[in-house]
Amino acid sequence: MSYRDIVVYLDAGANTANRVRTAVDLATKYRARLIGVDISTKAAFEGESHNAVVAIKHEFVTALQGKHIDFEYRLAPPDARTAEQLFSHCADLLIATQTNPDDHHLSNSTVPEDVLLSAGVPMLVLPAGWKGENPIGNRVVVAWNFSREATRAVHDAMPILKHAQNVYLFIFAPNYSDENKDVQDVKAHLERHGVRVTLAGWRDHGETDVASALFASLDREDADLIVCGAFSHSPLSEAVFGGVTKVLLNNISMPVLMSN
Structure with a gap:
């Protein structure tokens, strides 16, 4: 592809x-x-x-x-x-x-x-004000939550992920562990496509929200691109996902590749 x-x-x-x-x-x-x-x-x-x-x-x-x-x-x-x-x-x-x-x-x-x-x-x-001076897609953070939209985004971004130097799989969940079977399944699937994956999970203790955790992870990984699913504006999706799509669309720091 x-x-x-x-x-x-x-x-x-x-x-x-x-x-x-x-x-x-x-x-x-x-x-x-x-x-x-x-x-x-x-x-x-x-x-x-x-x-x-x-x-x-x-x-x-x-x-x-x-x-x-x-x-x-x-x-x-x-x-x-x-x-x-x-x-x-x-x-x-x-x-x-x-x-x-x-x-x-x-x-x-x-x-x-x-x-x-x-x-x-x-x-x-x-982002508004983007200068386009540096290439996109060398260090990518994939915001993964096992949803249809996230799955679509990963497959849509596969050409970029396969060429990236590093791909960080960010998962925000109360029970997160690198050893979880579902986490290992996603990592293995990407690796079978030739993607170099590093797990970058964040255990949700209720002290921060997913968007804040994601941007903290971005600072740590020095990423140049976010890959994530985009969600509709229904009241249910906004309640479940906290308007993360809006936050990412309005972030001023880096490009975002989204799929819906």
């Missing part, structure tokens, strides 16, 4: 150039076709942002010159809502940035969150 089609969302905001840089790096690494999807709003064509919107296609094409990868620019309707309109239905990976309050009016409001939860395609969400 590898990534063959990668979609990167484009707009006139401050984060697009560095988002494209990261997308180019990943497309080059996995020999994937890169599709730049312009998600500019009608409002983006007004006022000071007009020239930047008009230049999006040119800047995307210029960034791809000499990179030796197949690429294409596409323009989504300003009011796009469906996977087909946003060109996410024929992709292996979507790349977006957190919503930036300073220029959120320039891009389609369904990206990243609504697309992540509806497209059925994994999404790499970059």
Whole structure:
């Protein structure tokens, strides 16, 4: 398994150039076709942002010159809502940035969150202000909780996990032990795919929440990517998972690859 089609969302905001840089790096690494999807709003064509919107296609094409990868620019309707309109239905990976309050009016409001939860395609969400100076995926923390969404995320991230120098399996549970059969099963499954796994479990004594424990683990492991499942906004899921999806989507420290 590898990534063959990668979609990167484009707009006139401050984060697009560095988002494209990261997308180019990943497309080059996995020999994937890169599709730049312009998600500019009608409002983006007004006022000071007009020239930047008009230049999006040119800047995307210029960034791809000499990179030796197949690429294409596409323009989504300003009011796009469906996977087909946003060109996410024929992709292996979507790349977006957190919503930036300073220029959120320039891009389609369904990206990243609504697309992540509806497209059925994994999404790499970059922090606002991401510079794209360093590669992603050398030291990865997998947030694992034995759920359908976590399972989907691990398999969707497998091309990255197989290339990573270190993959830390983070599990937050009251009865956690490295020797638990279910923990060993997950570790062995990843290792059969060629993934180099280190167990990084955290026993839940009720003194902290899962998000705080995860970020403490990230500091310890010096990670550059989180892989995790994304959960819907139903009252039940928010009660069970404590809105962890929201916390991770809004984290300012590192990229997150999510699947739903």
